[in-house]
Amino acid sequence: MLVNLPFLLLAIALLWFPRQWMRLGLLLFTRRKRRSEGVTRKEEEPWKSNEPGNPAVRVGAEFAKLRNYVDVLRATAGCVAVMGGFDVDACLSAGPNASAMVGNEVLALKLAILFVGLLIQTVRYERKRLLFFAPIFFLFGLTIGLCGVKPAFFAFAMIWAVNPMLKNPQGFLAAYALVIEAFAMFFLGIHDPLALVASVFCFVPVLLSLLAQRPLVLFTRRGTRVASTGP
Numbered sequence: 001m002l003v004n005l006p007f008l009l010l011a012i013a014l015l016w017f018p019r020q021w022m023r024l025g026l027l028l029f030t031r032r033k034r035r036s037e038g039v040t041r042k043e044e045e046p047w048k049s050n051e052p053g054n055p056a057v058r059v060g061a062e063f064a065k066l067r068n069y070v071d072v073l074r075a076t077a078g079c080v081a082v083m084g085g086f087d088v089d090a091c092l093s094a095g096p097n098a099s100a101m102v103g104n105e106v107l108a109l110k111l112a113i114l115f116v117g118l119l120i121q122t123v124r125y126e127r128k129r130l131l132f133f134a135p136i137f138f139l140f141g142l143t144i145g146l147c148g149v150k151p152a153f154f155a156f157a158m159i160w161a162v163n164p165m166l167k168n169p170q171g172f173l174a175a176y177a178l179v180i181e182a183f184a185m186f187f188l189g190i191h192d193p194l195a196l197v198a199s200v201f202c203f204v205p206v207l208l209s210l211l212a213q214r215p216l217v218l219f220t221r222r223g224t225r226v227a228s229t230g231p
Helices: 005-016 019-036 059-063 066-083 100-122 136-147 149-161 169-188 193-212
Strands: 123-126 129-133 216-220 223-226
Touching: 005 066, 005 100, 019 066, 066 100, 066 136, 100 123, 100 129, 100 136, 100 193, 129 193, 136 149, 136 169, 136 193, 149 169, 169 193, 169 216, 193 216
Parallel strands: 129 216
Antiparallel strands: 123 129, 216 223
16 A cells, blocks of 8 residues: 555544634634633633524525635545545555555545544534534535535535525435435436445434434534434
């Protein structure tokens, strides 16, 4: 197996970086500012500030979050670094004389790296509570790396077009998994195994939340918005 170690470490850093860490700098800055202004009000914990009302995924709210665009970029770059493509060599590859079994093992290792990154973005344990987040834009970035630009962008546009008919993040990701597979077959003309992987990845957060009987939630600027448990 051929390994480009610096490239591999960069890919792991991009994919395994927990999204909530992006809040640390902002939170520290906010707290210091409040101290300097003499504000003594206790910071409200993000998991306690649930917004009431419609739990559906809102277009305007999601596309207004800068961190969502960061998720797309880092997931795309990390996935391309691991899987290769776009004239970029994969950081992991089988040797020129490697057997088919070795090639399959390398592919399994690549997908495992992506899967661990998805789990890190989805599952969090905070204050003795297990929370499940819907990493919609992170999954979009993975889809670009796995399926290519056209299937990924058309599927993403389509899911937002039908989003008003969906009730919550679980329904959004379940439908997204189907749409990705449909557009991959349309553009690629074949049943691409990596497109199937992308569809499975999109359904993983839904499956985990159903098995744990916990809702999928969305990050907001003030915390999380809880969705209903049914798809």
